[in-house]
Amino acid sequence: MKVKKYSGELVDFDLRRLKGSLVKSGASSETVELIWEKMSKTIFDGMSTRQLYKLAFQLLKQQRNSLAARYSLKKALRDLGPTGYLFEKWVARLFEHTDHQTLTGLILEGNAVSHEVDVIAQKGNDLLLVECKFxxxxxxxxxxxxxxYFLSRFVDLRDKEFNFFNRPTKFTQAWLVTNAYLTKDAIEFGNYYQLNLLSWDYPSGISIKSRVDSAGLYPLTCLTSINTQEKDKLLSLNYILVKDIVEKPDILEHIGATTYRRRKIYQEADELVNGLSTNFE
Incomplete structure (x- = not known):
């Protein structure tokens, strides 16, 4: 059977890959087989990968909201758009998780020209210049x-001393972070010039997907139990991560949900971040 990719290309349907993605969502082997049994009655030759994803998502959601939420991570990162502003905020939180102090949305004067800087992160003697490509x-x-292009910006800024977090320092590292994929040439160029690259699937084992799954750093847009308007409200208040709800359940009062709905939202958030359910207070 063939499936149609987003580009329009027809490729062989890969059952192993589909089941693997369901397992990575946290579904048990029994749940995976149950979902595949239902999917196998619906899928057809030439079905688009988008339709395949929606079907798997719906069936996972029927089993447990948190499974569907984890499965939707890639889409949830895209939902931080349409501009890159919220993605930059999320990337800052990614670095804060590793004990960096961060700043976003600055304009810095380089040796030649001024630069709009997405994220600055500092830890110890390291000052990171972070470029986000959403x-x-x-x-x-x-x-x-x-x-x-990013290398040229880094070169223009790295010899200058800046005062961030109450200390003068110079940039020591350059990071290019994207929710998309990197081409082979982009990876080879970045590695040759010692740029730190971070994308959806690169580097292997410590990619964006790996980091999010291992640390529970899911963007709030993953949640399936709140609607778009409610997500936008929380994002506008600078609540970027699902963890924010787990750590501060009271923020759900901002969306005007009933106690019952708040409990359901909290349960999904907690299961997504911690893999188990705790009491809502």
Missing amino acids: RNTVDAKVSVTNPM
Whole structure:
């Protein structure tokens, strides 16, 4: 059987890959087999990968909201759009998790020109210049021109001393972070010039997906039990992570939900972050 990719290309349907993605959502082997049994009665030759995803998502949601939420991570990152502003905020939280202090949305004067800087992160003697490349299409790739351009910006800024977090310091590392994929040339160029690259699936084992799953750093847009308007309200108040709800359940009062709905939202958030359910207070 063939499935149609977002680009329109027809490729062989990979059952092992589908089941693997369901397992990564946290579904048990029994649940995976149950979902596949239902999917196998519906799928057809030439079905789009988008339709396949929606079907799997719906069936996971019927089993448990948190399974569907984890399965939707890639889409949830795209839902931080349409601009890259919220993605930059989320990337800052990613670095804060590893004990960095962060700043976002600054304009810095380089040796030659001024630069809009997405994220600055500092830990110990290291000062990181972070460039965020947000993409809101399914198969988007970041080409080699992006790390080339970013390298030139880093070079223009790295010899200058800046005062962040009450201490003078210079940039020591350059990071290019994207929710999309990196082309082979982009990776080779970045590695050669010692740029730190972080994308949806790169580097292996410590990619965005790996970091999110291991640390529970899911964007709030993952949640399936609140609607878009409610998500937008919380995001506007700078609540970026599902963890924010787990740590401060009272923030759900901002969306005007009933106690019952707040309990359901909290349960999904807690299961997504911690893998188990605790009491809502």
